[in-house]
Amino acid sequence: MKSAEPIVIFEHEKLYFTEEHRKLKLDEALEKYHGDSSPFFSLIRNGVEFNQHVGVLKVGNTTIEILPKADRNGEEVWRSLLIDMIKTVWGFEVKISSSADLKLKSNSILDLYFELFIKELEYLLHRGLIKRYNKKEGNLYALKGSLQFSKHISQNLVHQERFYVKYSNYDVNHKLHCILYKALKLIDQTNNKPDLNSRIGAMLLNFPEMNDIKIIASTFDKIVYDRKNKHYEKALQIAKLLLLNYHPDVSKGRNDVLALMFDMNRLWEQFVYVVLKRELKTTDFKVRSQVLKEFWKSETGTKSRMKPDIVLESEGHTVVLDTKWKNLSGKGPSPEDLRQMYAYHHYYKASKTALVYPGEEGKLIRGRYSPIQEGSISDNTCGIAFISTHTDIAAWKKNIVSFVQENFLTVSEEE
Known part of the structure; x- marks a missing residue:
């Protein structure tokens, strides 16, 4: 069946159904998918409204691509940046196959994962399947x-x-290969990219036919990696993402849904963390993520913990950063976020804290908490940091590192 024209939309935007969409039963499929507890969008009159999740929804033969947006750049720029952010967070910049050509020319997140999976499978077959x-x-x-x-x-x-x-x-007929074979069959069923068809066909010919097994989340939890199967990990990660996010239409069989969606708040946090950890490894600062601390406990034993996004530590100097993927539109941060940063000051003994947003220009707005006692001066500060985006991912990473180094890892005269 011929594929419908892809739909491209930005996060937090609304998609209104057209007559063409209704002919394709897109409205029915999305309404049904939402009824199955989809967290990616809400239903509105004659359409859907997307939230902070970005990525791809493949509904039958229709591809809906939801892109992030933090500045005035258009679709092509943000599609490329999103793919590069995911590559950075997942570590796809390292060698993933024996092929010398590792440049992925993907048109969407879906194409990226399909191509990465095929590359991994080609590599595994070339190396030899384990028994x-x-x-x-x-x-x-x-x-x-x-x-x-x-x-x-x-x-x-x-x-x-x-x-x-x-x-x-x-x-070779064991669980690992059964998972990979099932993911390969799914890609063969859903792929619309002509230049991948021949490679998928070659994989189906060369990969031994495996038993069909039921795959759930616990299937992957039970996999133990060792020196013999460690090189399978990336292929299995992609297979997990594809298989656990595939929702077949069992009633009519025409509008299967494959959802590869990412929460931009979480992706932005992981992107900033990975970039800082990689680039600051030669400095005195140790970069850590999601450092838990207990801050309340009831007499019955119930506990509550706090967990900042990023903690940078050096001898006698601690910086706490909380990333926020949103456009403040000239407004200040929420009182809840500021109170949270105030608590981080005390529990992590932080010399500096900041809420980190993407922005069209890099700037730091310094802010100081009001003193508890009148007439005294508070030492507790919380900055509002805007790190400028860039059309090139390498330049964006450089912006992040230089901004953090200049504003948080050096002692200014004001302090």
């Missing part, structure tokens, strides 16, 4: 393994030349 012992049982013409007496008697009264046994077989 494992699998427990099997069945009727054989030779006694192998342990005889299963009850089943042997019930099934072989007539066929005395057979043995119903349970035995171990050393081959």
